[in-house]
Amino acid sequence: MQPTSHAFKENARAALGNANLQKALTLMRSGFPERRAAAIARLPEFEALREEAKAIKNHVLEHLDFYLETFEQQVTARGGQVHWCRTPQEARETVLAICRRLDAKTVTKGKTMIAEEIALNDYLEENGVTPVETDLGEYIIQIRKEYPSHVIAPAIHLVKEQVAASFRATHTDLDPNRVLEEAPTLVAEARAVLRQKFLAADVGITGANFCIAETGSTIIVTNEGNGDLTQTLTKAHIVLASLEKLVPTLEDVSTILRVLARSATGQEFSTYTTVSTGPRRPEDTDGPGEFHVVFLDNGRSAMLGTEFQDMLRCIRCGACMNHCPVYATVGGHAYGWVYPGPMGAVLTPTLVGIGEAGHLPNASTFCGRCESVCPMKIPLPKMMRHWREREFEKQLSPAAYRYGLKLWAFFASHPPLYQAATALVTRLLGWVGGSRGRFRSLPLAQGWTQGRDMPAPEGRSFMSLWAERRKNGDAA
């Protein structure tokens, strides 16, 4: 997909005026944080587990080459194949080549953000292969021709009336008078439609929450079980993964799983945790005929050894966006690409460039709530600041803003001059503000005063009053 991150401000303005979106966001705002807080309150060792989980990923990132090679050896030993792809194009072509070789007409898909990152659905369709999303949220946005607005809840920007309308428009062979206004009826309809697709599919594509070096297995966690059918019924199971999904052992995965679902949805564990290891063996009753792991780099290896390395600990739980006050105000689509919210604000500039995505690391109040809930303790605000530093170095931020900053910094680094100026400005503004005590509009601050007043200064600067008090005190 073409990123629209450069148009973040316009996207945000549209989002603020979108009544359905605002309704959906209001529901989300309290739901996720409350459930997470409750789940964590029931687990006294949660903080210790966070530290452990962080240490596991840090270890992997320090020895990534070793674990990647080990993983490949294990996959190969079990009859599977690993494909290394540097770019989205290489990954798309790799997937298509497998589909073509197996003469695949339809592929079912479990939820995968990497497929979004490489815009796989559009590519497959252009090449005569029909992709069918089987995760309910992904299915909804597929029939609406949208893209996910959240990493674990792709259709969270919609209200159920919109979903019902989309189902009626798409499932035209069903009774037009059926009731679709409640979640269970929507799920039942999706399930009925998807069951046939599962049986007809030639290839199943899933993501991977983890890739286990020890066994060459991949793991997905879902709440719908759709991932299982996607991979067991087909001629081939293709796993789309990125480098940072590697974990040394199954034991390590069990540690990270304990923080994942709690951070994401507030569940103690996701409903399904599916381990996939190689293709079907002769003695197995089911399973895919082939097992492929497509590893996408897309700029990630270049993050190693930089100030952005910690971002590769991310396990895509969505806690940062669930707790982000900016995300809660504008929703995920405003961010203009696959990864929204705080983790997207750090990752997106890496993947599509800071020129395109410069707004994202700026559109944060640095309130720090994302970092405080991140199960992997990723210092998200700090890394957004690093992007701002790179932007500033490359002079990518608006010129007026940079000059204003320089002017302010000049005054701020010359205290006598600064204090003379502030003594004057406070007197002036205090006088103009007069008895109202606030301004309804102010030149240079119209963005502020459009929706709120600017309280007027009391009328004197503290430093000038303090100097007077000292002088009088000395005289006395």
Place this chain on the structure above:
Amino acid sequence: MPPVPIRVGLFVTCLVDLFRPSVGFAAVKLLEDAGCSVEVPAAQTCCGQPAYNSGDKADAKTIARQVIDAFDGFDYVVVPSGSCGGMIKQHYLELFADEPASYLRAQHLAKRTYELVSFLADVLKLERVEARYDGIATYHDSCSGLRELGVKQQPRKLLASVAGLSLRELPSAEICCGFGGTFCIKYPAISDRMVADKAADIVATGADTLLAGDMGCLLNMAGKLTRLGKAVRVRHVAEVLAGMAGETPPIGAARPERG
């Protein structure tokens, strides 16, 4: 012989200096009442956070060095803001991470620097204040103070000792008000929606007073509340703890005609 008083350097912060000198004087009173001797170094302007958060590390360093120089030699440095306090206590260290000599000086300053209310409660072990304020107050936890410095219970504990004041918790107290320093300049529409949500939450508590420990958040919330015509009195927590609320109208409120 009386004990040697603790020598405190007050970092006023640029917003208190510009908008609300009363907060500075309230801080001085609270510190002096608690037995400190307070000095205000003349060579102070701002902590440098606007430059730091805009990616301008060079200017941020220049200003940070100025603060480090100006506050050399005090027993403690006290700041009536969690945001500026967090800048000095945490971010100066990041700023000088690759300059060992400056890092050591920043570290020396960081160890002695405290946000005002947590200094009173945690360092001076103040249990109560002698102050009166008649009203029902709600309290907003400013993000930096809360998450960078752990300021949460300290203001509540001291407010509990203010005669006439009752505290009613704000359910969204830990959610950002939308100020965010340069954020409110760069993304005013989003900032405005965030503070609108915050104002609605404040009004829903039924409190007649809103308190917080950071001028940025206070200007933002006060500006929204007055625009909406809500009669909530907005003040920095130091004004109430110092018993000085009677000396100046609330933030953004109409002032009696002078003269």
